[in-house]
Structure formats: C-alpha cells, structure tokens
Amino acid sequence: MLKKILSTMLFVAAASQATAQTASPAGAKVYIISPADGAVVTSPVTVTFGLKGMGVAPAGTDRANTGHHHLLVDAKALPAAGQPMGGEVIHFGGGQTETTLELAPGKHSLQLIMGDMAHVPHNPIVASEKITITVK
Incomplete structure (x- = not known):
C-alpha cells in the first residue's frame, strides 16, 4: 500500500512539474504585424507575427526567455494557464513567424499567445491584443 501511495505521489509531482509555467521576461510583448x-x-x-523582449525557439527547445507562437482564431477566451495548449489554438512549434489561413467570408478575430517549450503559456501570459478582420 505504501509503495502505491509513493508511486502516486511521484506521478503527481512529475505531472505538476511538466505543466509548471515558465517565467516570461519583463516587458515581453507579442503582436500581430498584419493584417x-x-x-x-x-x-x-x-x-x-511580431515579438519584442523575448526570442522565438521551436517547441521542445529549453532556452531562457524564448517561446513559440500559438494563434487563436475566433476564440472566446485565452487558453487555460498552467497547462499545455491543445486544439483550441494553431501551434507554430517550428518557430514560424507567419502563416496563411483560409477563412470563410465574414468577421473573424485573431489573437496570438506565446507558449514555452511544452506549449504552456508563460507566467505572466504573453498574449497579443485581439484584432478583428473582415474577409470579403
């Protein structure tokens, strides 16, 4: 029984470490250059995509003051802090700083959020202002 409790405690500790938030550099800012x-x-x-005060590095790269972009399209809210971002965002784990989207006609919102090497938002969160575009 004690062995099972210790095993569970180790698993919980490892899981919480895996989702710990990486500190963001003071003044870091992500923004949409265009549109x-x-x-x-x-x-x-x-x-x-634009970024000031930190660098871009591919997912899985453990380098201080870096992260990679995630794009939210028509999202109601930012992803939850402290856990890896999932299907609610478009991941740019290769360190990309631009993308081309096929969007249906109408209004759409776009917002960027930086993720660390494990796709977890930084602390404090580095997210752009949400912009709205209209597709003809």
Whole structure:
C-alpha cells in the first residue's frame, strides 16, 4: 500500500512539474504585424507575427526567455494557464513567424499567445491584443 501511495505521489509531482509555467521576461510583448485591426481582406489571409523582449525557439527547445507562437482564431477566451495548449489554438512549434489561413467570408478575430517549450503559456501570459478582420 505504501509503495502505491509513493508511486502516486511521484506521478503527481512529475505531472505538476511538466505543466509548471515558465517565467516570461519583463516587458515581453507579442503582436500581430498584419493584417491590421479592422482590415478588410480576401482569403487566403497571411498573418505575420511580431515579438519584442523575448526570442522565438521551436517547441521542445529549453532556452531562457524564448517561446513559440500559438494563434487563436475566433476564440472566446485565452487558453487555460498552467497547462499545455491543445486544439483550441494553431501551434507554430517550428518557430514560424507567419502563416496563411483560409477563412470563410465574414468577421473573424485573431489573437496570438506565446507558449514555452511544452506549449504552456508563460507566467505572466504573453498574449497579443485581439484584432478583428473582415474577409470579403
């Protein structure tokens, strides 16, 4: 019984370590370079990412003050802090700083959030302002 309790405690400790939030550098900022907020565009839409105060590194890279981009399209809220981001975001684990999206006509919101080597949002969270675009 004691062996099972110790095993469970080790598993819980490992799981909490795996999802610990990486500190973000003071003043770090992620933003969408283009399209601009309020832009009227045609699909496909090229979205260019900007970042200040930290570097971009591929997922799995353990380097201080770095992370990789995640894009939210038409999301109601940011992903939960302290756990890896899942299907609610588009992952750019290769360190990409631009993407092209096929979007249906209408209004769409776009927002960036940085994730650490394990796709967990930094602490404090480094997220862009949410912008709105209209696809013709």
